[in-house]
Amino acid sequence: MTDVDIAIVGGGGAGLTAAIYASRARRSTVVFERKITGGQIATTDLVENFPGFPEGVNGFDLAQLFVRQAEKFGTQMVYEDVTSLEREPDGRFRLATGAGTFRARAVIVTAGADYNRLDVPGEAELTGRGVSWCATCDAAFFRDQDVAVVGGGDSALDEGLFVARYARKVTIIHRRDSLRASQILQERVRANPRFAFVWNTVVERINGTDQVESLDLRNVTTGERSSLPVSAIFIFIGQTPNNGLLRGLVETDPGGHALVDLDMRTNVPGLFVAGDLRAQAARQLIAASGDGSTAAIAAEHYLDQLGD
Amino acid sequence: MADVRELTDATFETDVVKSDLPVLVDFWAPWCGPCRMVAPIVGELSEEYAGKVNFFKMNTDENPQVPTKFGIRSIPTLLIFKGGDLKGTVVGFRPKGDLKKRIDEALA
Numbered sequence: 352m353t354d355v356d357i358a359i360v361g362g363g364g365a366g367l368t369a370a371i372y373a374s375r376a377r378r379s380t381v382v383f384e385r386k387i388t389g390g391q392i393a394t395t396d397l398v399e400n401f402p403g404f405p406e407g408v409n410g411f412d413l414a415q416l417f418v419r420q421a422e423k424f425g426t427q428m429v430y431e432d433v434t435s436l437e438r439e440p441d442g443r444f445r446l447a448t449g450a451g452t453f454r455a456r457a458v459i460v461t462a463g464a465d466y467n468r469l470d471v472p473g474e475a476e477l478t479g480r481g482v483s484w485c486a487t488c489d490a491a492f493f494r495d496q497d498v499a500v501v502g503g504g505d506s507a508l509d510e511g512l513f514v515a516r517y518a519r520k521v522t523i524i525h526r527r528d529s530l531r532a533s534q535i536l537q538e539r540v541r542a543n544p545r546f547a548f549v550w551n552t553v554v555e556r557i558n559g560t561d562q563v564e565s566l567d568l569r570n571v572t573t574g575e576r577s578s579l580p581v582s583a584i585f586i587f588i589g590q591t592p593n594n595g596l597l598r599g600l601v602e603t604d605p606g607g608h609a610l611v612d613l614d615m616r617t618n619v620p621g622l623f624v625a626g627d628l629r630a631q632a633a634r635q636l637i638a639a640s641g642d643g644s645t646a647a648i649a650a651e652h653y654l655d656q657l658g659d
Numbered sequence: 660m661a662d663v664r665e666l667t668d669a670t671f672e673t674d675v676v677k678s679d680l681p682v683l684v685d686f687w688a689p690w691c692g693p694c695r696m697v698a699p700i701v702g703e704l705s706e707e708y709a710g711k712v713n714f715f716k717m718n719t720d721e722n723p724q725v726p727t728k729f730g731i732r733s734i735p736t737l738l739i740f741k742g743g744d745l746k747g748t749v750v751g752f753r754p755k756g757d758l759k760k761r762i763d764e765a766l767a
Contacts, residue, residue, distance in 0.1 A: 386752060387692065387693055389692070394692050395692075396690065410692060449754075449756065478750075479733040479751060480733070485733075488692075488733060488735075488751075491690070583732070
């Protein structure tokens with residue numbers, strides 16, 4: 352059993368920023384991260400809208416700077432999963448983790464969200480063999496080949512532009528007839544001759560024996576079916592909040608995001624949620640960082656009031 | 660001391676196929692974030708399995724042949740060899756505990 356003041360679950364932008372603030376407030380702080388520090392930005396090649404970097408910055412590199420900064424002030428990083436979160440009668444929290452049980456006086460859950468899957472035949476079987484959710488990981492293997500990107504938001508276009516550096520042709524498949532992405536990305540994509548668009552269309556099936564060979568498509572307005580030969584499909588269709596730990600404890604919105612006030616406080620005293628996991632998040636790194644600092648400051652006030 | 664040596668298309672035959680000990684190869688590239696996250700874990704594993712498994716890393720940007728031969732289309736990918744045969748494949752980032760399990764399974 353390890354006792355800490357503040358436990359932070361999730362080492363992405365929100366969690367690491369919260370850790371900087373919590374540890375600078377001289378509270379014993381631990382951040383649990385089960386996969387990759389930085390979360391969604393760890394796989395982003397170039398983050399161009401985080402203030403302070405006019406030339407943009409590699410997502411993984413930026414995340415490592417966050418980690419260094421948090422550790423500098425005393426944050427302990429624990430690279431394990433948190434499997435359960437419970438509130439004890441005395442108001443403290445008990446966390447079951449891959450590194451044993453931890454007890455914390457306050458908890459900030461910054462577990463973010465995971466990429467949505469298409470949930471179509473062929474997707475699971477061909478994951479890692481042409482089916483990908485990470486352009487920076489896999490785009491280079493499809494040099495001079497034809498690939499598809501599914502989605503119409505910032506991620507789809509941003510990552511699509513990265514893929515287009517290698518691919519011969521990038522077909523963007525979107526279920527509506529207009530893109531949601533920010534204007535600047537739409538401009539860049541339209542100006543790039545490697546892009547083709549298939550509107551009002553969904554992917555019904557991913558085909559291939561050892562690797563992706565083609566996609567079965569269906570136009571949702573006409574019902575017409577077609578086939579698109581591609582070597583890879585990059586999927587960027589949104590995210591699902593990682594709210595498993597909050598179940599039975601924290602009130603959430605219909606989409607599963609934690610309901611919080613302006614101080615990132617949930618309905619449970621001492622329990623805060625920040626970043627993509629909270630309701631009405633802007634889903635931007637800078638917003639997640641902002642949330643993280645707010646939550647840490649609020650957690651510090653909470654501990655102050657407890658007289659700890 | 661972490662001991663993960665560089666493997667190339669040219670040295671694959673000697674270092675992997677003809678190796679007495681089982682071999683783990685970590686396929687990576689400089690622009691791949693998750694690969695950089697896996698690298699220190701592979702380093703730690705190389706210490707823990709010292710004398711039992713040889714650890715190598717291969718830059719897929721610089722070495723086209725071996726990755727193509729094994730159909731690698733996503734990184735990070737770890738391949739585990741024993742007696743020159745491929746015994747295990749791990750695609751994507753996995754935490755250390757998972758990797759240990761996969762290595763032990765492949766070598767059983």
